[in-house]
Amino acid sequence: MLSEQDNELLTRVGPGTPMGDLLRRYWTPALLVSEVPTPDSDPVRVRLLGEDLVAFRDTNGQVGLVGENCPHRGASLYFGRNEECGLRCPYHGWKFDASGACVDMPSEPPTSVFKDKVQLKSYPTHESGGIVWTYMGPAEKMTPFRDFGTETLAPEHVSATKLHTTCNWVQAMEGNLDTSHISWLHQFNGVKDIQDDGSDKPGYPSNPMSWKFWAHDRAPRLEVEDTWYGFKYVGIRTTPNGFTHVRMSAFCYPYHTVIATVPFGCRQGLFVPIDDENCWRYSFTSRNVENPQGIGGANLFSVAPFKFGRAEVNGNGIIPREYTAENDYGIDRDEQRHRTFSGVAEFVSQDLMVTESMGPIYDRTQERLGTSDKALIRMRRLLIAAAKKVAEGGEPPAVDPDLDYRSIRSAEKILEEGEDWRILGTNDDPLVQEMDVDGIPASTPTTRS
Numbered sequence: 060m061l062s063e064q065d066n067e068l069l070t071r072v073g074p075g076t077p078m079g080d081l082l083r084r085y086w087t088p089a090l091l092v093s094e095v096p097t098p099d100s101d102p103v104r105v106r107l108l109g110e111d112l113v114a115f116r117d118t119n120g121q122v123g124l125v126g127e128n129c130p131h132r133g134a135s136l137y138f139g140r141n142e143e144c145g146l147r148c149p150y151h152g153w154k155f156d157a158s159g160a161c162v163d164m165p166s167e168p169p170t171s172v173f174k175d176k177v178q179l180k181s182y183p184t185h186e187s188g189g190i191v192w193t194y195m196g197p198a199e200k201m202t203p204f205r206d207f208g209t210e211t212l213a214p215e216h217v218s219a220t221k222l223h224t225t226c227n228w229v230q231a232m233e234g235n236l237d238t239s240h241i242s243w244l245h246q247f248n249g250v251k252d253i254q255d256d257g258s259d260k261p262g263y264p265s266n267p268m269s270w271k272f273w274a275h276d277r278a279p280r281l282e283v284e285d286t287w288y289g290f291k292y293v294g295i296r297t298t299p300n301g302f303t304h305v306r307m308s309a310f311c312y313p314y315h316t317v318i319a320t321v322p323f324g325c326r327q328g329l330f331v332p333i334d335d336e337n338c339w340r341y342s343f344t345s346r347n348v349e350n351p352q353g354i355g356g357a358n359l360f361s362v363a364p365f366k367f368g369r370a371e372v373n374g375n376g377i378i379p380r381e382y383t384a385e386n387d388y389g390i391d392r393d394e395q396r397h398r399t400f401s402g403v404a405e406f407v408s409q410d411l412m413v414t415e416s417m418g419p420i421y422d423r424t425q426e427r428l429g430t431s432d433k434a435l436i437r438m439r440r441l442l443i444a445a446a447k448k449v450a451e452g453g454e455p456p457a458v459d460p461d462l463d464y465r466s467i468r469s470a471e472k473i474l475e476e477g478e479d480w481r482i483l484g485t486n487d488d489p490l491v492q493e494m495d496v497d498g499i500p501a502s503t504p505t506t507r508s
């Protein structure tokens with residue numbers, strides 16, 4: 060439970076809010092590279108942290124991210140002409156380059172120097188891992204771009220998606236971090252029929268067996284460990300054979316999550332506020348090599364009866380929403396009674412059903428938290444403390460360029476006798492060292508929440 064004041068502080072991200080000021084100190088995803096595919100391609104509307112912007116790729120290939128409304132009399136530059144290294148307003152022809160400078164003002168006399176005094180709001184951009192990132196904080200306090208493993212990613216391995224979620228970014232992220240709900244929301248009757256394939260023993264279980272463990276012990280014990288990037292935590296479950304199974308996920312300031320994966324994972328899920336009541340869930344690959352040892356067995360989802368919204372449907376990385384609040388997420392009561400716990404056919408829409416139905420900004424003065432909510436309590440506390448620190452003139456956490464952001468990983472394993480879960484997925488984990496490729500530990504192909 061949070062006070063009304065803390066809930067406001069945690070969730071509101073517009074200009075001038077404490078949390079908005081904290082988030083603006085990090086490079087943040089603004090849009091997918093695929094949305095501005097080629098020089099002089101169509102401008103794109105971008106709403107980010109409550110600000111209305113327009114993105115365009117100029118003739119030289121540079122991506123501009125500028126205020127949507129023309130500084131002359133406010134027409135939307137989304138309708139502008141993207142031509143010859145600038146975006147030209149359709150109303151009176153004023154033209155702005157990617158830095159927001161007014162480079163042409165043809166509606167004024169040729170002798171006028173007025174254009175030199177006009178500046179359109181603009182933010183710097185950096186392309187990495189299929190995402191156009193931006194920095195929206197004070198220029199004099201610009202923090203370095205953090206490399207989560209995308210800067211050296213081969214083009215053929217770049218994979219980024221985004222999914223629109225109609226609720227506040229924090230509650231969407233809480234849903235993703237929450238390890239206990241996988242024993243409930245995502246369950247289905249067939250789990251009990253999964254045959255024991257022998258991986259219920261210390262080591263890495265097959266993915267089908269993971270489903271079995273989540274269904275077997277539905278009240279995981281949580282342990283949280285603070286780290287330089289935020290925290291990591293495990294949900295501890297007892298397997299049918301009596302072993303200790305852990306799912307470890309990581310939270311990195313300000314909205315990054317890496318969700319438990321066998322044997323360990325690097326794929327990032329980011330909950331980026333569009334405004335206070337909407338967010339994009341970005342996801343991107345950060346490694347070149349996918350699970351070379353095949354640990355984890357069959358694809359996690361091959362055993363589940365659920366559909367998955369595929370980004371390829373649109374071809375541009377934006378995952379379409381088939382199931383929404385308007386159609387009650389397609390809930391099928393017969394399915395819910397007889398086959399699946401949720402009655403919703405698509406895996407991610409199961410998550411969206413529960414997080415969006417909490418309301419656009421959940422009133423956390425009303426909640427009753429239990430022991431299985433320990434991790435999200437920690438996440439809120441860290442974010443609130445960081446926002447207060449920055450509001451008092453302090454520096455945001457986890458922005459040092461010398462830190463190795465590529466080493467933030469999740470894990471899932473059945474522990475050996477005496478094994479400490481805190482080593483899993485770190486650079487000290489023998490498996491991470493063994494899978495090292497060109498000095499960069501490998502990625503695994505599956506993620507889940």
Ligand code: FES
Pocket residue numbers: 129130131132133134148149150151152153
């Ligand atoms: S409103 Fe844009 S040029 Fe006049």
Ligand SMILES: [Fe+2]
Pocket residue numbers: 234235240241244245410507508
């Ligand atoms: Fe989930």
